[in-house]
Amino acid sequence: MAEYKWPEEGKRSHIGKRIKRLDGPDKVSGRAKYTYDLNRPGMLFGKVVRSPHAHAKIVSIDLSVAEKMPGVKAVKIIQGPGAEIQWAGDEIVVLAAETEGQAEDAARAVKIQYEKLPHFVNEQNWDAIPEANRRRPSEATAGDPAKAFKEADIVFEGSYGNEVITHCCLESHGLIAEWEDDKNLLVHQSTQSVSANGPQFAQALGIPAGNVRLKMEHIGGGFGSKFPVDRWGIEAAKLSKLAGGKPIKLMLERDSELMVAGSRPSVFAKVKVAAKKDGSITGWESEVWGSGGVGNFSFAGLLPYVFRAGVENRKEKFSVIGTNTGPQRAWRAPNHPQACLITMSAFDDLAAELKMDPLDLFLKNIALTGTRANVYRDELMKAAEMIEWKKMWRPRGEGAPGSTKYVKRGLGLSLHTWGGGGHASDCDLTIHPDGSVELKMGTQDLGVGTRTVLAIVAADTLGLPLDAVKVHIGDNRYPVSSGSGGSTTVGGVSSSTRRASIDALNALFEKVAPAMNTTAGKLEAVGGKIQEIGKPTNSMTWKQACAKLGTQPLTTRGKNPGKETLTTAGVGGVQMADVSVDIETGIVKMNNFVAVQDCGLIIDMKTAESQVFGAMIMGVTFALFEEKVMDAQTGRMLNPNMEFYRLAGLADIGNFKVHMMTGKGYDERGVIGVGEPPTVSPGAAISNAVANAIGVRVPSIPLTPDRVLAALEKKGGASAKI
Amino acid sequence: MQKFEYASPTTKEQAVALLGKSWGETEVLAGGTDLLSLMKDFIVTPKRVVNIKGIAELSLIRMPRNGSANIGALVTIEQLIDTLGRGFPAITDAAKGITSPQIRNMGTVGGDLLQRPRCWYYRAGFGLLPKGENGEPLVANGDNRYHAILGNDGEAKFVNPSSLAPALIALNAKIKIFGPAGGREVAADKFFVAPRSDSDREYTLEPNEIVMGISIPPTLGVRSATYEVRQKEALDWPLAAASVALTLDAAKKVKAARIALGHVAPTPWLAEAAAEYLTGKTINEDVAAEAGKIALAGAKPLSRNAYKVQLARVAVKRAILQAAG
Known part of the structure; x- marks a missing residue:
């Protein structure tokens, strides 16, 4: 029986390299048909x-x-x-x-x-929500929160929130x-x-x-x-x-796309954090409400985000508010960005209250994150190095170096997690007698590089160049592969492809071994050749080997899940933002934005990084611009267009740096998806950076000038009102 | 889109003869960056569209050595930026604020002045002076975060969306108009009005007149600037903008000043008292800030746009400082 595992670091010909997506030229030239x-x-x-x-x-x-x-x-x-x-x-x-x-x-x-x-479409203000629109809340208590808060050196209270946003797919x-x-x-x-x-x-x-x-x-x-x-x-x-x-x-027309094709729920929260003087967090209390339109959603088991495992004393209440707006749908890491915003903002505010560097406070509590504490510690240190945290960070409101009278600079950080893993996926790999290779799978490439990843895995396994593998996807006549959600695609499709490729190669070895006077178990495929392990002079070109198939192509079915696991679930990530806030206008500009992310064994470094870049752009947009604006009078969305439903352009995003964690401790976890995790932190990291810059928290996202100015005025921050 | 008759005249006389006597019957097409969306959304439903792009004289640019400029209505925003160079910073600052390359390349000077308000109730079909089913005013009671803070006593609460108008007003430019009775000129600050009914327009143009272009008087010795407070660098309209033109004497004291605001009122807003305050003063940050305060002295924010008062003050202050150098 074949053994299924990923190749060791030194034996990867394509895996982990920086490879351009195969359909890139088609996309930029317009040949790709949507x-x-x-x-x-x-x-x-x-x-x-x-x-x-x-x-x-x-x-x-x-x-x-x-x-x-x-x-x-x-x-x-x-x-x-x-x-x-x-x-x-x-x-x-x-x-x-x-x-x-x-x-x-x-x-x-x-x-x-x-x-x-009668209709109701604005859920932002708890007191203004009619009783009929408040669905039955879920409540949960763990440990002894009353005792934790009573014994705390400090109890910090804060309010945070974010608006409903849409997916705004560019292809409707x-x-x-x-x-x-x-x-x-x-x-x-x-x-x-x-x-x-x-x-x-x-x-x-x-x-x-x-x-x-x-x-x-x-x-x-x-x-x-x-x-x-x-x-x-x-x-x-x-x-x-x-x-x-x-x-x-x-x-769908653009307005319909924004009105009816899904949205991400708003979440608003009143939070209490119990802590010791040294910053150790000992208790959590939250009252949360939000709306997914007419749809339901659950927020159970998420707070305090990332740190929940170690915060034993918790009291939580969550209410879904029904509104007369289109139902919510899964939106890249459902509920995590909102939970992250609430938690990381509260912890960051706590650090400010304790006059601590938030990096120190997060490190102090890192054990509370549970099994991935070491990953988070490594990622925090790496991100801090990339953004020069120790050199640049100043206590809240003092302004980081580069601040001027009216433009205050600040740094903020956030942590996030996600599952990933590999979904069910079947594929057929065919080696033709002429040496060509085809892979068929009923999956889809959401623009993330799935086609490319499939070619990489098959070509790496078969010892071939990338263009030797023809990938067919996007058709339900091909073997069934699951929908792309939960960041489970790359884990699933790369696992089944690896298995199919290993099986096909072994079958080919069986066919050619007699002609090479050896046995299949002693053969390997390297650099377009089949050769005897340790005796590379006994070799055959790939084409010669495939000719031994006669007239019948060789097809193997790869499956996931299958024998031996090639994928696992669970990643962590850290992001740090460096922003400038014009305190006269309340306008926030991104300077630098750093993401450190792990996702197990990376198949294609370039497309993995691109996933993170894309998530960061979406995240800047969420933090600074996006809101599904509903009109209380007419019950209609006021901004179902690309003019007032603002998305960040390239001039708005600042400089991004991405670092993927690889090597020992990461590669052996197998392949894990990265589509969702990096979308989680931006709102929190940017909100924290703004608070650090201007000295006060802007309680809800997006961080628009009206909200920033209101926060500055209300709490006597670095206001520069004329 | 409603069916319409399409006319493509080649002279200004033909063009105005094709235009209707009341607003709404006919629309003029130049760059089309606004008109096409308005028609697709049934916000305007003309029976005839008059394409003026075939009228050659509307594309002319004349810049005599005395520092004045005559710009045809069909000159695109991109051509305007290229042509004016460094001589008219208030105008080029504003033109560069149109951050969509597509709009800069297709959109025209005339179109910038005549584009319809971006008010989201208007664009959703609730009318220029938006009303609900029972005639209730939608802006005053609704989400007016981007609406007017000045000149909003009447029913018009939208803001004039023109990027160039405040700069043209600050520079004392004139709008050149042609109609059945021949040509006329209107000072840029007298060109715009707040409409009183849904069938009015936001300018003093007659339905059967066309804008021929703009005429900017000599600007030698005039220091000018436009400052836009904008949330996004990519395609976005400013939240508030101010254009300033200053003449300084030998001692660097202000001899003459003109200040106009954009995106704060149903018309571009001439801030005369603020300009008067500047006269005789040496520009510094406090003086500029005080001028901003004076410019906004009459502001009456709606329920959700008080923040715009601060933004407009800052725009005035920064435009003054920028102009003064």
């Missing part, structure tokens, strides 16, 4: 008629005019009279026409009468659905789960799972919002049938 780019023969354009009201009952729907509009091929009611609409933007009618303009005209001609009902959600015949559906969909979505269509449409073909070459962002098939996706497939099976393209 679902949005595809146009199928005879394709119709779908449009959804959405509720303008946040809470209403549908009284009547009149389709008569719309149905007769030019080019209209099919119209279908999604929610009919009597249905109660719970948020502005919810789908009522879907229709398809020959051109996008015709579809839009027809959508505007649909007449819907509503009976308006959408699909093209078409019927190849009465019973077979073909879907091109922008999705995070190519393999899993076919059965969802099949079930909803009453056809066998095998009758749904689902494809996706490239995706322009998902971040957790593109897993299941949305109701309107199923409706598009039904509409296609009504239209004689013609392809219907239904991509």
Whole structure:
């Protein structure tokens, strides 16, 4: 039986190197086709008629005019009279026409009468939340918090929060659905789960799972919002049938993308921390509320974030607030950024109260983080070195070196964790008699480098150059691989690929060993050759070896999970931010931002680092700009556009430095995903840096000028009011 | 988008003959960076779109040696920056604040002056003076964090979005207009008005007139600057902006000053009292800050935008210091 493990450090030909993503040239040249780019023969354009009201009952729907509009091929009611609409933007009618303009005209001609009902969309202020919108809180107590707070040298109290933000995928959600015949559906969909979505269509449409073909070459962002098939996706497939099976393209418009395609819950918290004079944390108390729109979410088991394992005395209360806004969806490391913000802000404020350097306070308490305490310690020290913490840090409000009368500089830090691991993944690796190699897997590349990673693992294992392996993904006819969530993709797909490659290679060794007068167990594949271990003169080129296969290609199925584990779960990370705050205007600018991250054995250093860079950009945006602004009067989102839903541009992000922890203590943990963990800390690290710069805490994120100025004025920080 | 008739005249006479007598019937197309979005969102629904890009004289730039400048309405923001060089810092500072390369390359000087407010209620279809279903004013009672702090007594609460207007006002520029009755000029500070109804516009242009360009008087010896308080360096509108033009005497005392604010009122805001205060003074930080205070003396913030008063004061202060060098 084969033994499955990753190659030792000295024996890796591609793994761990800095390799450019294979589809990079296609993407920058426009050759890469996203679902949005595809146009199928005879394709119709779908449009959804959405509720303008946040809470209403549908009284009547009149389709008569719309149905007769030019080019209209099919119209279908999604929610009919009597249905109660719970948020502005919810789908009522879907229709398809020959051109996008015709579809839009027809959508505007649909007449819907509503009976308006009271709505509630602003959950920021606890006291202003109606009783009816407060869902039953969950409460938990551990240890003896009352005693801990009574015996504490210091009890610090603080309030923190962040707003609802959206995923804002640059390629909006959408699909093209078409019927190849009465019973077979073909879907091109922008999705995070190519393999899993076919059965969802099949079930909803009453056809066998095998009758749904689902494809996706490239995706322009998902971040957790593109897993299941949305109701309107199923409706598009039904509409296609009504239209004689013609392809219907239904991509969300930008405003819909921001209103209905998911969001991340807001979280607001009142926190109490019990500590000793030396900074040792002994107790935690938190009252937390937040809203995921009409959806639910859980915040259990997270606080105090990262340090929970060691903080034995805890009292927690968490309330979900229901609002008439679209439901939340998983958003890169669900709930962690919010939990991190609350915890790291409170600990940082505690350090300021104790006149301690927060780096010292976090190090002092590092054992409370549990099993990864040493990782965190190493990462803290590394990050501190990279940002020159000891040289640059000054006590809160004093201003780090480089501060001027009106521009105050500050440093802040944060810690985070995430699981990762490897999801279920199957693949087929085929070695052709001509020496070419193909890998087929029903996974998807969310822009993170999955294609590249697969080629690296297969080529490294087979001793071949990268371009010798052709990778096929993004089609549900390939072996099933799970949806990309929880940072489990790279662990899953690299494990199954490694196993398939090892098995294929062993099978090839069996075929060629007799011709080389040796046994399969004595062969290795290195540098495009099959050779005898310790006797490299007894060798055969890869091509010669594959010719021994005769006419039958050699295909092996790789699986994960499988024999021996090639992946584990659990990572830590540290980020440190260096910001400048204009205390006259409240405007925050990023100077330097440092991330230190572990994720086990790294397959591709370049794409791993890119993941971290991307997370940091998203994090700067979250910290400084993003907010789903809901209007209390109309119940509508006020900024469903790229103008007032602000995203950081390159000029706004400052200098980033990323360090990945590798080598002993890291590599042997196997491959672990890194998509989510680095998104967790930025809000906290940047908020802490701002507090350090200006001398007061800006209690909630985003750190916009109005909030910064209000904090400065309220608490008598370094205000420079004219 | 509503169907419309498309006209592409090649002379200014043809153009104005194609325009309607009331607002809304026809719209003028130049760079299209604003008009197209407004039409796609059904915020404006013209029956006829008059493309003026074929009128050659609208692209002319004339810069005589006396330090004045005549800039055609169709000159793009990018061309404006390239052309003006260092002679008109208030204008080029403001133009560079349009941080979207796409808008700088397509957007025109005329379009910058005539673009419609960015008010998020207006852009969502609630009208220029946004009202709810029962006629209740939406801005005053709603999320007005980006709205007016000055000149907001009437129903108009949006802020004028023009980047160039405050600079043009500070430099005493004139807007050149052509209509059925021929050409006319309006001082930049008299060009803008707060509309009283949804069917009014934010400027004194008549529906059948077009903006031909701008005329900037000689600026030799004028020190000018624009300071924008902006949250983002990438595409974003300023939260407040101020343009300042100063003439100093030999002793570095202010002989004449003009200050105009942007993004604080339904029109660009001429701060006359602040300018008067500066006259005869030597510029230093305290004087500049005091001028900022005076400029905002009449500010009446709405429920959520008091912070903008501070931002506008700082914009004035920094623009003065920058202009004075």
